[in-house]
Amino acid sequence: MSRLLCVNNVSKQFEVNGRTVQALDSVSFDVEKGECLAIVGESGSGKSTIANIILGIYGASSGNLMFNGTELPAKRSKEYRRAIQLVQQNPLSSLNPRRSIGASLRLALDVHGIGAKSDRAKRTGELLEEVGLPADYRTRSPSSLSGGQRQRVAIARALAARQELVVLDEPTSALDVLVQARVLKLLKELKDSRGLTYVFITHDLSVVRNIADRVAVFERGKLVELGQTNAIFTNPQNLYTRRLIGAVPVVSREEAALRDRLMEQESGNA
Numbered sequence: 668m669s670r671l672l673c674v675n676n677v678s679k680q681f682e683v684n685g686r687t688v689q690a691l692d693s694v695s696f697d698v699e700k701g702e703c704l705a706i707v708g709e710s711g712s713g714k715s716t717i718a719n720i721i722l723g724i725y726g727a728s729s730g731n732l733m734f735n736g737t738e739l740p741a742k743r744s745k746e747y748r749r750a751i752q753l754v755q756q757n758p759l760s761s762l763n764p765r766r767s768i769g770a771s772l773r774l775a776l777d778v779h780g781i782g783a784k785s786d787r788a789k790r791t792g793e794l795l796e797e798v799g800l801p802a803d804y805r806t807r808s809p810s811s812l813s814g815g816q817r818q819r820v821a822i823a824r825a826l827a828a829r830q831e832l833v834v835l836d837e838p839t840s841a842l843d844v845l846v847q848a849r850v851l852k853l854l855k856e857l858k859d860s861r862g863l864t865y866v867f868i869t870h871d872l873s874v875v876r877n878i879a880d881r882v883a884v885f886e887r888g889k890l891v892e893l894g895q896t897n898a899i900f901t902n903p904q905n906l907y908t909r910r911l912i913g914a915v916p917v918v919s920r921e922e923a924a925l926r927d928r929l930m931e932q933e934s935g936n937a
């Protein structure tokens with residue numbers, strides 16, 4: 668595998684009412700091409716801040732990012748804006764309500780200059796089918812779709828750009844559990860069939876269990892643990908990670924046993 672993104676010693680401070688908030692504290696990790704790296708952590712741990720820095724929405728206070736071996740500039744060129752795409756938590760706020768679904772997808776193709784102009788109308792229908800929606804949804808408005816369908820459109824729009832990296836910031840948190848499972852399944856299928864690379868951000872560890880190759884755990888702006896998903900779930904090293912896993916709803920007997928063991932160890936530590 669080759670390295671797509673390197674995050675090197677990135678820190679970020681915000682000034683809020685004369686007070687400094689350390690949102691990220693010297694964070695370093697890599698993302699390999701074709702992998703899903705999950706970033707998990709409680710609210711306020713810095714997950715969206717690192718997403719915004721990867722996307723170039725915020726600049727880092729210190730440290731740098733390398734993309735395909737080249738340092739990412741603070742002000743991103745059109746090419747980087749195409750290469751790194753975002754899927755947000757709330758697709759209703761990311762899709763223009765006055766534009767039809769087809770027009771939103773078409774705009775992405777036009778902005779990024781993808782394919783021949785004469786093919787783009789057809790391509791919008793194909794993109795919808797790739798995310799499991801009928802091609803004739805092109806004519807519909809975002810408000811006429813369910814939350815899960817809208818999130819599929821947001822995913823299609825990211826794919827329209829022929830992106831190299833998709834940053835997903837809580838992509839399923841606004842959806843109910845069954846819809847969440849279907850959108851996750853779609854994301855996993857797309858990753859497997861197309862070799863997509865994801866940075867998948869969530870406060871919910873259970874969401875990433877089946878999709879993530881590796882998991883990075885953030886706590887108050889610091890990266891406190893990074894490892895293969897299986898290792899994080901079966902043998903978490905960090906006390907904070909153990910607590911996060913302890914908060915995951917239990918679905919199997921092995922996991923119930925693990926949770927009890929972790930809680931026992933923790934009460935032993937206290």
Ligand SMILES: Nc1ncnc2c1ncn2[C@@H]1O[C@H](COP(=O)(O)OP(=O)(O)OP(=O)(O)O)[C@@H](O)[C@H]1O
Nearest residue numbers: 681683688690709710711712713714715716717870
């Ligand atoms: N634009 C901003 N201005 C000031 N402070 C900010 C800004 N963005 C984030 N912060 C602060 O930085 C810290 C990290 O915030 P961030 O949004 O990255 O957390 P998060 O892990 O995404 O949380 P959540 O799970 O609630 O989305 C918080 O203390 C937050 O208040």
Ligand SMILES: [Mg+2]
Nearest residue numbers: 714715716836
């Ligand atoms: Mg966030």
